[in-house]
Amino acid sequence: MPRSLRYLFLFLAGGGLIFFLLMLFGYRLVTRSLPTVAGVIHISGLDRPVSVYRDDTHIPHILAKTESDLFFAQGFVAAQNRFFQMDFNRRLAAGRLFELFGPASSKTDSLMQTVGIIRSVERLRSALDPETEFMFGAYTQGVNAFLNTHADRLPMEFKLMNDAPESWRIEDCLAVQALYVWLKDASWRMRPLLGAVAEKAGVAQARILFPGMNTDGLSPRTVKTIADTLIIKRLESVFGEGFIPPVPGDDLACVVRGRRMVSGYPVLATRPGFAPIQPALWYEVHLCGGGIDAAGFSLPGFPGILHGHNHRVAWTHVHRHGFSLSGWTVLPKTQYRILHAGDVRQAAGAVGKYPESSIRFLFADTSGNIWPTPQGSWDWSIISSERSGTYAERTLDRLLGQRERLSAQDLQTLSGNRFSAFAGDVREAIHRVFGAVSDRDSAAGAALRKLLSWDLSYRPGSSEAVLFAAFIENCFSELWGGLLGETLLTAYARLGDIPLRALDDALGDTVNSESVGTAWLEAVEKLRRRLGPDMDAWSWGAYRRLIFHHPIRFHPLLTRVYQLGPFVAGGSGETVEGPGHAWNRADRITACPSGRLIIDMATRLGVSVLPTGQGGQPLDPHYGDQIQRFLSIRFHPNLTDTSRILHSGWEHLTLISEDDHVKKRRNPRYPAI
Structure with a gap:
């Protein structure tokens, strides 16, 4: 071989080896921050060993002997999977995102410092009752135990931004929850x-x-x-x-009496709403220890379970619009008592002391009781974020009333219903206004006939849904664009059902017929230019995509790594299924269910699904493993039977307290509290 070729070969081989080693080093650097899910971890702060079993969807089942160890382990496990999310939210609440993002967050930080969540948190911190102080203190110790044992293996986000987090405090637990309640309010x-x-x-x-x-x-x-x-x-x-969502996402929940259920026991169903974010808003967990055996949705950074059940009571809540910095305290002040509640009376008694709160609760128990008690002869209660009935509430109420007896499986099916009561309301007005359109414009006439034959379901493959959404977009512009201007119209079009009810009224007013007719003609023409002349080829799923956004998006490559999507999704903001958009911009999903949870008091078990997954880092196999299940309205069962968990063969992590002499040698960077 000529010497020049030999040198070239050696150069290429050496370069390839270096590239391989760099890739291997990078992969190792990223994956070493993934949570340890099997084996033994020695940590300071535990009284007795704690077992953590992770099921197929990576829900941690935490088995402890005492409540102190239980909440400690909950904090540790939450930090394993979601610590960057926890740290991001506490900095957002305090108006300190500049520490991570510099001037890119200046307007957000200014707003949050004006809102003053941290000032309210500091006042509440000094007034916590002993039970709440105990729960939050143990959780905080667990988070800091994670930071002490994983200081060199923190999530990659901290390395990307060259930042080291501070220790966790009880005030941070309160701030994360207060931020959530504030963001949920409109x-x-x-x-x-x-x-x-x-x-x-x-x-x-x-x-x-x-x-x-x-x-x-x-x-x-x-x-x-x-x-x-x-x-x-x-x-x-x-x-x-991009750090604060422009819409809070509407909540929808219902509880059905046992006499209406095939099993004879109540069923509670909930789908809290939020912006499509990643990691998921909720972290599913099963807590078993001391006097607690509960499972459901937890908020990373906050102890307990906000939507879930124990062996006797199920609970959920919705956020009504009307936030006050005094009203948000209901969740931290009642969480410990709800976890221990033995029936609806005890659970409702805990929250009934805070009538000023914008949070409204639903409860069901194994004795057949539900709360709030339905009015008159009704067998169910439905609540949502609006104080008056939303279109989704109306649809769910009608669907529940169509069957003499319901099963928990029926509730699963109903949670994916895509029927639009709003579209049904305006269809007659559309027909009246556009009766003459088909005579003078063949494309608009064909589109009108197609729309009038629509089954009113926002299926991903529906071309009629595309027509209807584009028409509604243009109605907003034609009727109110000149009146309000672009800025006010954009803000107004995000307000959930409120602008839809106003539009419903406007479509019924003959004064607006000319503007509405123009909106229809322009909608058809716009769609033909954008999607082509074949209306049968149009589809709702292709027109409007779902993307789960991550806070890390200051570089296009990192954006592709951390965000998930786009995905094809059905439904709409006024349907039971939920994914919604601004009414003047239908191609962008701005809110969707942050999770779905159905609890059957006959079996004392729940089924649930998150939009993305339990994981908090892109290379975690559970970062987005629930997406297809979420989009197709499928659920996974939540096992709480301890004997079955012990023999499940799931990944098993044991947390063991360090020996006393090891504790004395260590100088932890992050204090216990």
């Missing part, structure tokens, strides 16, 4: 918008555009006190940074 988005609309379009028009909202105190004199278009523009700039 009133801080809605009230300045109401004032700005009244100032620009007049008080009478504001009342028309906000049906069902309390506008009794609204007058030309009082508008100035709440109207500030600059606030709306400032909020839009905050939303543009």
Whole structure:
């Protein structure tokens, strides 16, 4: 072989070897931060050994002897999977994202410092009762035990941003939960918008555009006190940074009496809403130890279970619009008592002390009781984020009433219902307004006939759903674009059912017939230009995609690594299934169920699904392993039988307290509390 070729061969071989070693090093660097799920970990702070079994979806089943060790282990395990998410949320609550993202978060930080969540947290911290202090203290010790044993194996996000997290505090638990409640509320988005609309379009028009909202105190004199278009523009700039979702996502939950169920026992079903984020909002967990045996959705960074059940009681809650920094304290103050509740009376008694809260609860127990008690002869209670009935509530109420007896499986099926009561309401108005369209425009006429034959279901393959959504988009622009302007219209179109009810009324008014007709013709033409002339080839799933966004998106390559999607999704914001969009921009999903959970008190078991998965890091095999199950409305069972868990063959991690002499040698970087 000529010397030059030999040198070239050696150079290429050496380069290939170096590249391979770099890839191997990078892979090792990333994967070493993944959670340890089997074997033994020695940590400080435990009284007795704790077993953690992870099932096929990686739900941790934590088996402890004492409640102190149980909450300690919950904090440790949550940090194993979701610590960057926990740290991100506490910094967001405090207005300290600049520590991670620099000037890219300046507007968000300014808003959060103005809101003052941390000031409220500090006041609550000094007033915690002993039970809550005990629970939060043990959880905090567990988080810091993780930080002490994994200081060199923290999630990759910290390495990417060259940052080291602070120790976890009880105040951080409270801040994470307060942030969640604040983000779930729409009133801080809605009230300045109401004032700005009244100032620009007049008080009478504001009342028309906000049906069902309390506008009794609204007058030309009082508008100035709440109207500030600059606030709306400032909020839009905050939303543009991408750290705070522009919509909270609507909650929907129901509880059905046992006499309506085939089993004779109540069933509770819930689908809390949120923005499509990654990692998932919730972390599923089973807690068993001391006097507690409960399972369900936990909030990473906050101890206990916010949606779930023990062996006697099931619970969930929804967030009504109307947040106050005093009302959010209901969750930390009642969590310990709900975990121990023996019946509906005890659970309802714990939350009944806080009537000022915007959070509303549903309970069911094994004795057949449900709360709140249905009115009249009804056998179920349905609640959502709106104070008056939403279109999704109306649909669910109708579906529940169609059957004499229901099963838990029926509730699973109903949770994926894609029927639009709103579309049904406006179809007659559409027919009346567009009766002459088909005579003068063949494309618009064919589209009209197609729409009028629609089954009103937002199936992923539906072309009619695309037509309807594009028409609604144009209606917003035609009817209110000139009146409100782009900024106010964009903010208004995100308000869930409120603008839909206003549009429903507007479509029934003959004064608007010309504008509505124009909206239809332009919608058909726009779709033909964008999707092609073959209407049968249009599909709702291709028109509107679902993307789960991660806070790390300051580089296109990292965005592709951390975010999940796009995915094809059915449903709409006014349907029971849920994934919603701004009504003037249907191609972007802005809210979706943050999880689905159904609890059957006959079996004392739940079935559930998260939008993405339990994992918190991209190379974790459970980072997005539930996506297809979520999109197809399938559930996984939640086993709580301890004897079956012990013999399950699942991955088994044992947490053992260090020996005393080891404890004395160590100088932990992160204090216990």
